[in-house]
Structures are given as structure tokens and as C-alpha cells.
């Protein structure tokens with residue numbers, strides 16, 4: 631059986647002499663694995679389709695439940711993400727997020743388009759890579775059922791102007807009046823940075839780092855996942 635699907639390569643694993651298995655996030659069928667034969671040979675026609683960040687129309691053949699990529703039409707390889715270390719880790723963190731949060735065969739067009747849009751922003755500019763990653767994560771967390779509520783105090787609904795507390799369990803922010811011991815106090819600038827990014831407003835690179843640190847903390851503590859590329863970005 632042959633099948634054509636639009637997808638984004640998330641990761642690759644070498645096996646055998648010349649073959650690879652890739653994990654692909656597809657628009658139509660969520661994440662799936664497929665093998666590519668002979669792609670490590672020099673001049674292999676489908677080598678490009680076995681590289682992470684490859685966004686293409688893939689043609690698969692399926693036999694006994696195992697998929698093989700037999701053709702691919704490239705839409706974009708987001709090449710510039712390989713030329714800059716910050717772009718590379720920011721884009722890599724997006725792929726890692728999808729790899730960990732998009733369940734096998736779970737379809738999510740909104741996450742798919744968020745990823746393509748985020749990779750475009752990182753590769754071709756417009757906004758700083760860390761900003762694009764934060765914006766992607768805020769959106770992707772929402773899609774994955776882990777929304778952060780930056781709108782105002784999670785309990786009383788009022789705008790938070792002074793002390794801010796963050797409750798990992800609810801993903802909500804609380805004002806000083808509503809804080810009841812659950813969660814921890816965070817820097818007001820971190821909260822302000824997240825709100826700005828959520829609203830599409832400009833930020834400084836320092837604000838992007840504040841926002842990224844909180845997102846990293848939340849992903850580790852609430853979703854119990856760690857994005858390795860994000861650790862690299864926070865160190866630089």
C-alpha cells in the first residue's frame with residue numbers, strides 16, 4: 631500500500647550499514663516512524679528526507695505495518711537553522727517538544743502549523759530565536775492541555791501589578807492577596823515578559839531568557855519532561 635503524507639522530520643536513528651529510521655510528525659496522522667533504505671550512501675537521492683527539520687510531502691509504502699519512505703518532495707529544510715547555534719537549539723527544542731508531547735498517531739493540525747510557523751520564524755528571522763521558541767511553547771503547551779494562564783490572577787482575575795506567584799499545578803499566576811502557600815514567588819519581570827510574548831509585543835533578550843526559564847521550569851515540573859536543547863539555550 632502506498633500513502634502520501636505531509637510531514638516534518640523530528641529525529642533520525644542510523645541502523646545497519648546505510649539505513650535510517652526517522653520519526654516524522656505528519657499533518658494527517660500525527661507522529662510515525664519510517665525507514666529509509668540506503669540513505670547514508672553518498673549521492674543517495676532521499677538523504678535530505680532523513681534529516682531533522684525536513685518539511686516535505688512524503689510518499690510511504692507500507693508492508694506488515696512497517697512504513698518505508700520511497701519518495702519525498704521538499705517544501706522547506708529550514709536551512710539557516712544549521713548556520714547559527716542559537717537558531718539551531720531554539721529550533722531543536724521545538725522538535726523535542728513535539729517528539730515528547732505529540733503522542734504516536736495523534737493528529738494535531740494546530741500543533742503542526744505552529745511548528746512550521748515557528749521554524750520559519752527562526753530560520754528566516756523577523757523575531758529573535760528565543761522569542762520564537764517562547765511563543766511556540768506558549769501556544770504548543772495550550773494545544774497539549776498545559777496552558778499557562780497569563781491573563782491575570784488565576785483566582786480573583788485582577789491584573790497582577792506587584793508580587794507574582796506561580797502555581798505549577800494549575801499553570802496559573804496569583805496576586806499577593808490570593809497566594810495561599812501553593813506555588814512560589816517569581817520575578818515580576820518574568821511574568822511581564824511572558825505576557826508580552828503572549829500578546830506578540832517586542833521584548834529584550836533578557837526578557838526572553840526570563841520567559842524561557844519559567845517555561846523550562848514548568849515543562850519539567852508540570853509535564854515532567856526535559857528539553858535538552860532548551861538547557862543549552864539557557865546556558866548561552
Ligand SMILES: [Zn+2]
Nearest residue numbers: 783786805808
Ligand atoms: Zn488574586
